[in-house]
Structure formats: structure tokens, C-alpha cells
Amino acid sequence: MNKPTLAAHESLEIHEALNFKTLCLAKSKLIQGIVFDPDLKALMQKDVEQSAQAIAELQAVYKNAPFQAPVPQNRPTPIVN
Template sequence: MNYALHEVLEVHEMAAFKTTCLTKSKTMKALVTDQLLKDIMQQDIDVSTRQLQEYASILSNAKQ
């Protein structure tokens, strides 16, 4: 699919932000002692990972 340059740049920006959030969640999860909070953080990690895979798919299709 053909995407406009600004669309590709926006996906790049979202991927960069999501990568930062994922890194923070993974790092902070190791410091948390409350199990409920750890579970919430793990859910965030799982969702963020899936979203980054989707962004990667969009970006790989945009280059074709």
C-alpha cells in the first residue's frame, strides 16, 4: 500500500514513543513489589509488544 510521507513519519513517531514506554515498563516492573501492579505492567508490555509488531508490519508495507 502506498502511504504519504507524513503518514510514514507519524507511524515512526508512534513506534518511537511506544518503544520508550515499553522500555520503561520493562525496567520499572523489576522494581515493583505489588503483584497487581506487576500484572498490569505485564499487560502493558504485552500490548505494547503487539502494537510495535503492527507498526513494523505497516512500515515494511509502506516501503514497497
Template sequence: MTKYLGVHETLEAHEILTFKNVCLTKSHTMSGLAQDEELKALLAGDVEVNRAHIQQLQELLTKQEALS
């Protein structure tokens, strides 16, 4: 992987980060409203996956900003 992202790549990474934050919020909120245990388990798994993706994107963007 290259050390530097282009401006358009950085903007796209920010867009993905925003989308993942919305997904995390929605899954977390809906898991509290769901009554079906299987659905709750799926939503809980989605929350964990989204948290991991958000962390990876934040690390990528933080390292990018440190290199600038």
C-alpha cells in the same frame, strides 16, 4: 486500507513506533522494580500490549517500504 502511506503518515507511524518502544522499555524496567503484585501484573500486561503494537507498526512500515 490503502497500499501507500504519504510521507507525513510514514513519519507519524515512525514517531508512534518510537513512543511505543519507550513505553515498552519503561514498563519492562518498572515491572522489575515494582513490589506490588497487582502493579507488576498491570505492567506485564502493558508490556504485552506494547509488543503487539510495535509488531503491527513494524509490519505496516515494512510492507510500506516493500511497496515503494
């Protein structure tokens, strides 16, 4: 049975969504280091977790793209824990 693939425009849209969610995740993680309100920090942590889950789901769909940009195996070291 043939593996279903995405059309070129669908692949590009998924790629754009992946880029957007990756930037959102990075911003939330960086901003957490300068936020002192515990409620806001908890909300941002929830956003980080949901963004990571969304990225994983988008990557699973992106595997069906007829072409892909390589995903690097090494990740940048976080500036703030």
C-alpha cells in the same frame, strides 16, 4: 498490482508512534524490576505484552513506507529480567 505505500507524512507519524511505543515498552520492563505490588506488576506485564503487539502491528504497516530507517537486528541486553 502495485503495492500500496504510505505518504511521507504518514510514514513519519507511524515512525513517531513506533518510537513512543518502544519507549513505553522499555520503561514498563525496567520499572517492573522495582515494583513489589503483585497487582501493579501484573498490570505492567499486560502493558508490556500489549506494547509488543502494537509495535509488531506498527512495523507491519511501516513496511509500506516509501522510505524507512533500518531496524537493527540485535537488541540491547535487558538490565532487569
